[in-house]
Amino acid sequence: MTTLNTTRVVQRSGGPQYDVDELYEGVLNGNCLALARSITLVESQRHDHREIADQLLTKLLPHTGKSLRIGLSGVPGAGKSTFTEAFGTHVTGEGHRIAVLAIDPSSPKTKGSILGDKTRMEHLATNPNAYIRPTPSGCTLGGVARRTREAMLICEAAGYDVILVETVGVGQSEIAVAQMTDVFVLVLVPGGGDELQGIKKGIVELADILVVNKCDGDLERAGDRAKGSYQNALQLLYPSTSKWIPPVLKVSSLELRGVDTAWETLNDFKGIMQEEGLFEKRRMAQARDWMWSEVGDNLMEALRAHPSVNAMVKDLEGEVAHSRATPSAAAKAMMEAFVKGSYQP
Numbered sequence: 001m002t003t004l005n006t007t008r009v010v011q012r013s014g015g016p017q018y019d020v021d022e023l024y025e026g027v028l029n030g031n032c033l034a035l036a037r038s039i040t041l042v043e044s045q046r047h048d049h050r051e052i053a054d055q056l057l058t059k060l061l062p063h064t065g066k067s068l069r070i071g072l073s074g075v076p077g078a079g080k081s082t083f084t085e086a087f088g089t090h091v092t093g094e095g096h097r098i099a100v101l102a103i104d105p106s107s108p109k110t111k112g113s114i115l116g117d118k119t120r121m122e123h124l125a126t127n128p129n130a131y132i133r134p135t136p137s138g139c140t141l142g143g144v145a146r147r148t149r150e151a152m153l154i155c156e157a158a159g160y161d162v163i164l165v166e167t168v169g170v171g172q173s174e175i176a177v178a179q180m181t182d183v184f185v186l187v188l189v190p191g192g193g194d195e196l197q198g199i200k201k202g203i204v205e206l207a208d209i210l211v212v213n214k215c216d217g218d219l220e221r222a223g224d225r226a227k228g229s230y231q232n233a234l235q236l237l238y239p240s241t242s243k244w245i246p247p248v249l250k251v252s253s254l255e256l257r258g259v260d261t262a263w264e265t266l267n268d269f270k271g272i273m274q275e276e277g278l279f280e281k282r283r284m285a286q287a288r289d290w291m292w293s294e295v296g297d298n299l300m301e302a303l304r305a306h307p308s309v310n311a312m313v314k315d316l317e318g319e320v321a322h323s324r325a326t327p328s329a330a331a332k333a334m335m336e337a338f339v340k341g342s343y344q345p
Contacts, residue, residue, distance in 0.1 A: 020055050027060060027158050032131065035158045039133055042150040057150055060157040065283075067156045068270055071177035073167040073203065074187030079213045079253055083187055084166055085121040086253040090263055091162050092129040098162040099131045099155035100124070101148055131160060146297070149180050149290055178206040180286055182279065183269050185209045185262075188230065190222035204230075205237045207246055208269055211262060216252035223250050243276050244269060308337040 018041050026034020042053040074080045081102070088098045100121070124130045133151065152163050167177045178184040186207035204210075210230055215223030230248045239246055247265060251258035273279040303309055316333060319325035 018049070018052050018056075020052060020059065023056055024059050027154060028063060030159050035131065035154060036133070038154045039135075039147075039151045042154065043135065043147045053150070057153060060153060063157040064153045065156065067152075067161045067163045068183070068266065069152060069181040070162065070164045070266065071167070071181035071184040072164055072187060073177055073184070074211075074213075075189060078187045078189040080166055080187050081121055082253040083211065083213050083251065083259075084164060085124045086251075086256055086259045087262060088121070088124045088130050088164070089127065090256070090259045092127055094263070096162050097129045097131075097160045098164060099152075099158075099160035100133070100164045100166060101151055101155070102132060102134045102166045103148065103168055104134050104136055131155065131158075148177075152180070175203055175206055178203075179289060182273070182282065183208045183266055185211060185266075187211045187213050188226065189214050190219045190226040204233070205239075208241075208244065209262070209265055210234075210246055210248045211251050211258075212248060213251050213253055215250040215258070216255050241273070241278060243272055243278065303334065303338050306338050306341075308341055309334050312337055 018037070023034050023038050023041070027038055038056060041049055041056065044050070044053070072080060072084065084100055084102075088100060091098050102121075121132055125132050133155075135148070135151070148165060152165070155163050163181075165177050165181060184207050186203065186209070188210060190212060212223050212226045212230065227248045227250055234246055234248070249258055249262055249265060251262060253259065270279065273282070312334065316325065316330040320327050320330050
């Protein structure tokens with residue numbers, strides 16, 4: 001069995017200083033400052049911070065895995081943040097603690113969050129049993145940030161038994177959240193025509209629960225029609241698991257109607273998955289996928305930083321740009337230089 005080194009490392013001077021033992025104790029004691037600093041640490045791109053983050057996560061790992069991990073996505077304007085606030089308020093009222101990891105689109109200039117989801121959950125933000133962490137998506141595809149998985153583990157170790165990851169919105173690659181959570185909820189909105197027009201078939205197939213939000217006022221009847229349309233559409237799709245037929249729920253987040261049903265349905269899904277032995281299987285598969293994802297990311301970083309590759313990048317980019325070499329041939333040349341450690345222009 002491989003043993004990971006958990007010795008504290010000394011980081012270089014400059015920037016914030018992190019103490020693994022101090023952060024570890026703070027997170028386990030539910031200290032919000034220690035929780036925030038720990039997530040900031042794992043999100044850091046500095047190599048010395050990465051080493052410290054790995055040590056912290058290794059120490060926290062035995063205290064993780066006891067939460068329900070919920071992925072939440074939906075079309076723009078579906079009211080994901082409004083639903084999250086209503087849902088979080090209900091869940092905390094039931095005696096649970098919820099951590100919301102709100103992934104915001106990134107500004108191309110500052111790389112920071114654009115939407116600021118926390119400002120749109122002002123009631124939940126002041127709830128002592130809730131923790132909201134806005135995180136810019138950066139350059140990561142799939143609607144989540146690269147270190148969202150690590151942030152979930154830290155929140156679990158801090159005692160939050162419900163973790164909700166709210167993504168930036170539906171897109172062609174907006175499926176990564178379904179591959180790191182226990183249950184995937186797709187939030188939809190009543191429409192005035194073809195309700196399926198604004199969403200992708202693939203993401204609907206991944207959904208475990210569909211929520212038609214904003215079913216209040218003038219949209220009440222539209223909500224009934226949308227629910228029927230989605231139920232009919234689901235009959236033509238393959239569910240994510242054969243033991244569960246994704247239900248379509250009507251919810252009014254503003255009037256707090258249907259939120260309790262959503263929570264009950266989530267627990268029903270968890271119970272069925274556990275009875276069938278699929279809950280742990282899903283988590284084990286996700287952990288393996290996470291490992292290989294990290295391998296790919298680390299290899300790409302090492303490739304870009306390799307001196308032999310750096311020496312040839314501009315030449316190869318020019319060859320490809322002027323159609324004198326194929327991208328596959330250029331990629332192969334870079335990989336050969338990376339493996340052999342030398343380059344002769």
